[in-house]
Amino acid sequence: MTSEFNLIQQYFQSHPQTREDVVLGIGDDCALLSSPSDQQLAMSTDTLVEGVHYYPNADPHAIGHKALAVSLSDLAAMGATPAWVMLSLTLDQAKEEWIKAFCEGFFALLDQHHMTLIGGNMSSGPSSITTQVTGFLPKGSGMRRSGARPGDHIYVTGYLGDAALALAGLKGQVNLSEQLSIFQKALDYPVPRVKAGLNLRDVAHAAIDISDGLIADLGHILEQSGVGATIKLEHIPLSQAAQHLIASHQLTFEEVIQYALTGGDDYELCFTAPPSIVESLEIDCLCTRIGVIETAESFRLLLKGEAFQGGSRRGFEHFVRSY
Amino acid sequence: MTSEFNLIQQYFQSHPQTREDVVLGIGDDCALLSSPSDQQLAMSTDTLVEGVHYYPNADPHAIGHKALAVSLSDLAAMGATPAWVMLSLTLDQAKEEWIKAFCEGFFALLDQHHMTLIGGNMSSGPSSITTQVTGFLPKGSGMRRSGARPGDHIYVTGYLGDAALALAGLKGQVNLSEQLSIFQKALDYPVPRVKAGLNLRDVAHAAIDISDGLIADLGHILEQSGVGATIKLEHIPLSQAAQHLIASHQLTFEEVIQYALTGGDDYELCFTAPPSIVESLEIDCLCTRIGVIETAESFRLLLKGEAFQGGSRRGFEHFVRSY
Structure with a gap:
């Protein structure tokens, strides 16, 4: 399993990132971020569980897209501009083909919104995906x-x-x-x-x-x-x-x-x-x-x-x- | 299951919170936070999977403590002051006794560090717990x-x-x-x-x-x-x-x-x-x-x-x- 997880990390860590507010990205105990002083932060998290929120044989490209989309939807409902995402991926097995397609779906949507994956967690276990997103919005705003x-x-x-x-x-x-x-x-x-x-x-x-x-x-x-x-x-x-x-x-x-x-x-x-x-x-x-x-x-x-x-x-x- | 999950939300939402930087807490699409302008943010996430990271019959009080402790440990390693946590809880069943003990362990450690639970997610599925923490530290600092x-x-x-x-x-x-x-x-x-x-x-x-x-x-x-x-x-x-x-x-x-x-x-x-x-x-x-x-x-x-x-x-x- 270890080598497969190295593979995953390689897939996730290799994706180019360009946001200047990411002081330190994936690969340390924490990510370090600088937040805009005139803005508030909006944060949300969502979990997709295999067999509950998606079928075990579902297209991994779609799962990658949807795992991020459901959290972005919460930022949208608040009127926030997406910035950062953390990804916790628990997989019962880690096949390269699956991971590659998942990443393609995930990063396609991420890039579309100029976001950066700032960290995450990989575990072995019953498959589920948790995304946690942070966005910005002007102080005093936000649709409640x-x-x-x-x-x-x-x-x-x-x-x-x-x-x-x-x-x-x-x-x-x-x-x-x-x-x-x-x-x-x-x-x-x-x-x-x-x-x-x-x-x-x-x-x-x-x-x-x-x-x-x-x-x-x-x-x-x-x-x-x-x-x-x-x-x-x-x-x-x-x-x-x-x-x-x-x-x-x-x-x-x-x-x-x-x-x-x-x-x-x-x-x-x-x-x-x-x-x-x-x-x-x-x-x-x-x-x-x-x-x-x-x-x-x-x-x-x-x-x-x-x-x-x-x-x-x-x-x-x-x-x-x-x- | 729904009523049990309402129960959980009640347990989590009812915990008193006193941080002034939490503009909007649990209960909307996003939490809204104001971050200190002279500080950077440190963020980390960790997942505990039942049967992998803890035994199915483990003491839920200890699981509640540990789920937060493992993420706090990442903030500690960076030298950050803990502030906010999000909790994604996936449970195959939701017994009131289990949830009560989990919350006691979780909130005891949370209160000790003057943190606030700002949001989360509840799902039905194979049990696992993901915590995502945010802390502060002065710009330019952080132990890498x-x-x-x-x-x-x-x-x-x-x-x-x-x-x-x-x-x-x-x-x-x-x-x-x-x-x-x-x-x-x-x-x-x-x-x-x-x-x-x-x-x-x-x-x-x-x-x-x-x-x-x-x-x-x-x-x-x-x-x-x-x-x-x-x-x-x-x-x-x-x-x-x-x-x-x-x-x-x-x-x-x-x-x-x-x-x-x-x-x-x-x-x-x-x-x-x-x-x-x-x-x-x-x-x-x-x-x-x-x-x-x-x-x-x-x-x-x-x-x-x-x-x-x-x-x-x-x-x-x-x-x-x-x-």
Whole structure:
């Protein structure tokens, strides 16, 4: 195992790094960093466990991408500029081919965001990956979950539900046939909305990234802000592929919308902002208004003006009941 | 599982925190921190895997202590003042009793160092614990592995070998009888040498914490500094309990010294410094001179002036051969 781990270290340590704020990088007891004096730090960590968050036979390039993407998504939701990442990699075996592909996926996303891998840890054991990211943002800024105000419009970036539909397809719960690969891209290669987060930082009142499903994550905003919300389901953004499932009668609208409402792994942003202000912003991705923040601590899902009764998916029902 | 994880969050979130540099703590997408403008940051991360780094039935209080101690030890080796920690906890099951004891061990050490838990992650899966720590140190300071100079004296803190002897005792490789509990304390409750690290910061030329055994870890200093060393084995500090094993003929000196040289998990510091300067320092723990840094890139182990032939433990032989 030792030689394989040397190999890993070689792969990780050899990647060129250019950030001037990294005083001492990989290879000592600690990394040494200089942080900008006019900024605050934003820190977050996430773990992906084999068999829980990804399949044992999943593409290692995608795992490398996703391990970093899920943490970057947290920086995006706070409106922070990514800077440094630490990587703890526990592997039950370390095959060179796997590591090489993992690194390619990981570093492609890292380079895209001008980040540096500053350290980490390698262990032998049941496979899991923990990334810890640090970003910067001006003092006093940062989009918190607690800032939503009555009258705010509620927005989401991108499309919802594709990742959950992919997972259902892989599990054989729905038949996506030749479209599986389209949905699987959303599951395997989520795009952390870093640029959108930066553009929203001074505008949005509250934000969160959608990792556990829109209803659960919006629920955190509502709870921490002490407000309620009304969501218009016909406004929930569905991808062309998802719309095609409905048009071709493979799934009903009600079925698809529940993946969009309760499916995790989308890693889009959900945020609230004063009316009309978002339309004038330059956001680098689709940004759709889906509802409004209410004074009363209630949560309403409307479909063409009528209360939506929901369906059979447990997480969804559980949430609605508990509100 | 969800309710258990809520329980965990409650345990972790409820711990009082008093640091003024934590602008936003646990409970949002990111923690927000303000870092001191005249300091650099030191960051490190470590993972403990059940079945690899601790036994499944190990005392959760000790696991909580050790999970933080191993990362603090890295800050100590750099001479940094601990500040923040993130905790990623993956558990195959979450029993309240286990979590309660884990938290007690974790927070006792955290409070001792005036740190704050700023965030983390909870997952279901094969049990493992990743801690990521951040500390501060003045710009331009920090004890690197690469700073050892010929003529430096080599020191270690505390006693070496007790943790490895405990592990050998638990595995039934040596019979420690009623003394097992004494050795096990070294294995279960390593003391991160944070204060010693702070006192040494402006004096030591190089430092490392001994997690993989003295020879392996001193080897990193020698390699990164491009120097050699001579170690006098009769000076290696052995605990009273270890000395008793020799005096009572349970183990030979040669056997015990090999645990001290190659046993991991001691988490003492090994450092190099100009001659005589350490004697005048106020260090809060035992600090023993064990050898000297040499110009030539050789590594010599002497016992009463004679080359020590080593023994049968593989890691040791491997290292000596590879030098």
